Amino acid sequence: MTNVLSAAADPNATLAAFGHDPFWLVVLKVVGVFAFLVVMTLFSIVFERKVVGRMQNRIGPNRVGPWGILQSLADGVKLAFKEEIIPTLADKPVYWIAPVVSCVPAFLAFSVIPFGPDVSIFGHHTMLQLTDLPVGVLVIFACSSLGVYGIVLSGWASGSTYPLLGGLRSAAQMISYEVAMGLSIVMVFLYSGTMSTSGIVAYQSDHLWNALPLFVSFGIYLIAMVGETNRAPFDLPEAESELVGGFHTEYSSMKFALFFLAEYVNMVTVSALATTLFLGGWRAPFPLSLWAGANSGWWPMLWFTAKVVLFIFGFVWLRGTLPRLRYDQFMHFGWKVLIPLNLAWILAITTMQVLRDRGWNAIAVMLVVGLPIIALIVLWALFDTRRSKRLEAELAAEEAAEAELPPAFPIPPMDLVVPPSPRLVSAGVTSQALPGSSSSLPEGPVNG
Incomplete structure (x- = not known):
């Protein structure tokens, strides 16, 4: 056995x-x-x-x-x-x-x-x-x-x-x-x-x-x-x-x-x-591991x-x-966030392990490794915040510039009146009155 x-x-x-x-x-x-x-x-x-x-x-x-x-x-x-x-x-x-x-x-x-x-x-x-x-x-x-x-x-x-x-x-x-x-x-x-x-x-x-x-x-x-x-x-x-x-x-x-x-x-x-x-x-897991036969x-x-x-x-x-x-967001997250974070984490942990093996105490290891990491995180957060604000400002400027451009395709007038259906006109019925006149609706079924 x-x-x-x-x-x-x-x-x-x-x-x-x-x-x-x-x-x-x-x-x-x-x-x-x-x-x-x-x-x-x-x-x-x-x-x-x-x-x-x-x-x-x-x-x-x-x-x-x-x-x-x-x-x-x-x-x-x-x-x-x-x-x-x-x-x-x-x-x-x-x-x-x-x-x-x-x-x-x-x-x-x-x-x-x-x-x-x-x-x-x-x-x-x-x-x-x-x-x-x-x-x-x-x-x-x-x-x-x-x-x-x-x-x-x-x-x-x-x-x-x-x-x-x-x-x-x-x-x-x-x-x-x-x-x-x-x-x-x-x-x-x-x-x-x-x-x-x-x-x-x-x-x-x-x-x-x-x-x-x-x-x-x-x-x-x-x-x-x-x-x-x-x-x-x-x-x-x-x-x-x-x-x-x-x-x-x-x-x-x-x-x-x-x-x-x-x-x-x-x-x-x-x-x-x-x-x-x-x-x-x-x-x-912990509560069950107390049982000897778990x-x-x-x-x-x-x-x-x-x-x-x-x-x-x-x-x-x-x-x-x-x-x-979105696909670009997904790939950006994988290559520019997960992989650099992984490499930084491996470097930090291995550095701490080497320093411990050389006799450094825990406080000294945290000061040597932890403070630079915290500084890098703060700098990255400030840089990312400024970058986000800059991108938002550029996007707002582009939207404002596009709003001032003439339309690239014809737009129908807002007061457009749809003419009556030719089939109803031929039957003597108008479903919508022309400008300046009143509409006439059929009183009974229309055959036509």
Whole structure:
């Protein structure tokens, strides 16, 4: 039996627990992970519709199954039997493989997510995790990067303008926010001393959850994961008012269902990664952690699932409350706010750590690192305030100048009188009097 408690001393010690399971147990784990993701997808769709319905004072799904909980299953069956329409100009091989390229990496990314500690399954002791690597978090990022290819290929292979624009926009968006997401977890690697997902969870067993000391990284990750999954208010690749439906406009039936499945599986994956990196993974929160058996057996799967559902609720909450951003605002926020803030945060924390290692006390470290940061924040706030006022003044001047310009198109006079209908005139009836005369209305039905 693997001694999981030893992982508290060495986060990399849990890696020795993997690679010794029999083949049938590996297959059982694979089926379990697949079933978990499919069930979470069905749950997330109904959960989203129910929560948004409550937020908008609507009932939500209530017809299929008890309390409407089988509505997402009915939608999946409907998509499977819908007619499939393939565009004439589509590149058939790429058009067929693009949904698979988007869906398969979304499932593969979950292979290194830890669900719980060492348990006994039919007499065999194994970790509640499919596998792990010394660079397990990078495996998740590699899989998420492969998902971009499916979106770009689907937009190009459709042979239509709007899917192409949606695919290009989505690629730029996902790459931009992957940079912010990658930088946000650099401090997690430095704090934990490992890039293994099970090692990061083991590190948090004897320390505070990373969300507390690394609150800036946690906040940036929360924003970046919304942009990475193309969810509102960052659902610009699927902006109906601009791009009809985005990269999957020309897809229907099961191919569209695969894109739908990939989106929700990615939501579950980034939520599970946030749970693993920042919220202690499968470990119980504080009140429950006082119970001796809270972090042993099968109970940790319950805590892990509850944390994932909490993040999914955040996705739904954002969709029901925030409007969609403009694309230029969205990209500006990613490249000019999140990434510089990430770099400054990494520089500040690593500087503080180096000074502490050299024997500096906490007050001296805060003076050397904290005061320059505060000064930079104040200067940036003053600069941004002056810049905003200058832009507002320029905009007001442009509006005033445009108001003085003559109209660029003919404007009808305000005292225009519409002439009577020729049909009514020929029938001897006028519906509107000419200037200086009174109107005559028919006393009975008009035949004409």
